Amino acid sequence: MLAYQKKLSxxxxxxxSLPATAMGFGLSIQIAVLSWILSSKYGLDIHEVGxxxxxxxxxxxxxxxxxxxxxDKVWFWGGRRKPxxxxxxxxxxxxxxxxxxxxxxxxALGIGNIMAVAITVALTLDLSINVGFxxxxxxxxxxxxxxxxxxxxxxxxxxxxxxxxxxxxxxxxLLDNYLLMNIGIALILVFTIIPVFMIEEPRSLSxxxxxxxxxRVSTKEVLLTLxxxxxxxxxxxxxxxxxxxxxxxxxxxxxxxIGIGVVLMLSTFMAKESGQTGDxxxxxxxxxxxxxxxFTWLGVQTMFVYGFFFVLHKYSDDNDAAGKMIGWxxxxxxxxxxxxxxxxxxxxxxxxxxxxxxxISIGLMAIGYFGIAFFASNQYVFxxxxxxxxxxWSSLVSLPFAIMTEKINKEKIGLYMGIFNLSVVLPQLLAxxxxxxxxxxxxxxxxWIVFLVSGISLAISTFxxxxxxxxxxxxx
Numbered sequence: 001m002l003a004y005q006k007k008l009s010x011x012x013x014x015x016x017s018l019p020a021t022a023m024g025f026g027l028s029i030q031i032a033v034l035s036w037i038l039s040s041k042y043g044l045d046i047h048e049v050g051x052x053x054x055x056x057x058x059x060x061x062x063x064x065x066x067x068x069x070x071x072d073k074v075w076f077w078g079g080r081r082k083p084x085x086x087x088x089x090x091x092x093x094x095x096x097x098x099x100x101x102x103x104x105x106x107x108a109l110g111i112g113n114i115m116a117v118a119i120t121v122a123l124t125l126d127l128s129i130n131v132g133f134x135x136x137x138x139x140x141x142x143x144x145x146x147x148x149x150x151x152x153x154x155x156x157x158x159x160x161x162x163x164x165x166x167x168x169x170x171x172x173x174l175l176d177n178y179l180l181m182n183i184g185i186a187l188i189l190v191f192t193i194i195p196v197f198m199i200e201e202p203r204s205l206s207x208x209x210x211x212x213x214x215x216r217v218s219t220k221e222v223l224l225t226l227x228x229x230x231x232x233x234x235x236x237x238x239x240x241x242x243x244x245x246x247x248x249x250x251x252x253x254x255x256x257x258i259g260i261g262v263v264l265m266l267s268t269f270m271a272k273e274s275g276q277t278g279d280x281x282x283x284x285x286x287x288x289x290x291x292x293x294x295f296t297w298l299g300v301q302t303m304f305v306y307g308f309f310f311v312l313h314k315y316s317d318d319n320d321a322a323g324k325m326i327g328w329x330x331x332x333x334x335x336x337x338x339x340x341x342x343x344x345x346x347x348x349x350x351x352x353x354x355x356x357x358x359x360i361s362i363g364l365m366a367i368g369y370f371g372i373a374f375f376a377s378n379q380y381v382f383x384x385x386x387x388x389x390x391x392x393w394s395s396l397v398s399l400p401f402a403i404m405t406e407k408i409n410k411e412k413i414g415l416y417m418g419i420f421n422l423s424v425v426l427p428q429l430l431a432x433x434x435x436x437x438x439x440x441x442x443x444x445x446x447x448w449i450v451f452l453v454s455g456i457s458l459a460i461s462t463f464x465x466x467x468x469x470x471x472x473x474x475x476x
Contacts, residue, residue: 231261239433
């Protein structure tokens with residue numbers, strides 16, 4: 001093991017954070033650019049933009065789990081996660097290069113359908129980022145001890161990722177989205193290819209010294225673990241059917257689907273952990289964590305997909321001006337969010353535990369969303385409330401990963417990281433399809449509906465996180 005890695009030095013944490021930072025930078029570009037470029041350059045409406053945003057998560061449903069399982073088992077190029085980080089980075093860079101050239105690709109291939117090209121590029125970009133996030137986060141769990149060192153690893157990851165993410169939005173707001181995409185291509189390639197060769201991965205993830213990890217994955221185990229997410233999946237499939245004209249719009253069907261989702265959620269939280277030990281208790285606890293985390297991302301994904309249209313209808317009717325305002329808003333979200341993980345979240349977690357710290361953070365985020373919906377009368381109040389959101393943002397992409405890695409079998413971190421990431425992508429599908437119908441119908445008259453949905457989702461998430469038990473917390 002490398003000396004600075006063995007000592008868990010600050011330099012090690014910085015280098016360890018760079019691959020995830022690269023994927024985060026790619027996500028920042030996607031958030032800042034995708035809705036804007038599809039609307040302003042290619043003329044797609046809200047409903048079409050929602051479909052494009054949904055393309056990646058649809059492909060990622062299986063990709064997340066498959067890549068997770070495979071990365072737990074294989075070993076090549078001197079690592080377990082390394083090959084997938086490199087491949088994901090290269091694919092993400094290529095797709096970002098393609099984004100401003102969709103019309104050229106469409107013409108060169110003679111497709112004659114810009115929507116089809118946009119979906120293909122967005123699908124590959126989103127899949128690269130989401131699948132790439134799995135190994136970049138799994139490797140942190142692989143090479144850090146449980147407890148405070150692992151929390152520190154994820155805190156450093158998010159602090160550095162938010163810092164560069166803030167830079168991405170600053171470039172978008174002050175300079176040019178096309179420049180942002182060019183810078184992103186270079187940064188993603190450098191941060192995914194070079195740092196992984198400066199980290200030594202453990203050959204075995206188990207406590208026993210073996211040459212190769214023995215990972216047994218049960219289909220029943222995976223299907224049971226996904227219980228709290230089936231409601232999102234059912235809603236997403238119904239939304240796809242509506243978009244394709246396969247189903248008629250029906251309030252009765254919507255109520256039935258909501259009922260199914262509620263029953264599945266309740267079954268998750270009614271499962272008792274008391275009296276249970278080992279994998280059984282941890283698996284039940286992990287399902288509760290999945291449910292709580294999914295509502296956080298339902299609210300956040302709604303903001304990411306439709307925040308541009310909120311600004312367009314609330315503050316400006318000019319696409320470019322609205323694009324720059326969103327750039328400033330997400331710059332503030334990430335700039336302040338880069339300060340909280342190391343200087344606030346990690347110290348507070350040591351005092352009151354990670355779960356309580358996370359509950360406080362996303363509770364304030366819910367308040368911030370309601371504030372934007374009802375009190376952001378001008379863009380400056382909107383910017384101020386984005387700063388309020390930054391605490392929750394910095395927490396939701398750092399602390400839950402530290403919490404979940406201590407609730408699962410260490411030999412299956414890739415698998416469970418893939419399942420955990422589904423609590424991010426499945427809510428995006430719901431935001432793209434079902435919530436998209438709601439936003440498209442009412443945004444002109446009620447622009448605040450975007451952040452009302454986000455606030456309600458975060459409030460539910462805050463409540464559900466109260467059922468997640470802390471693991472490995474010792475008061476200091």
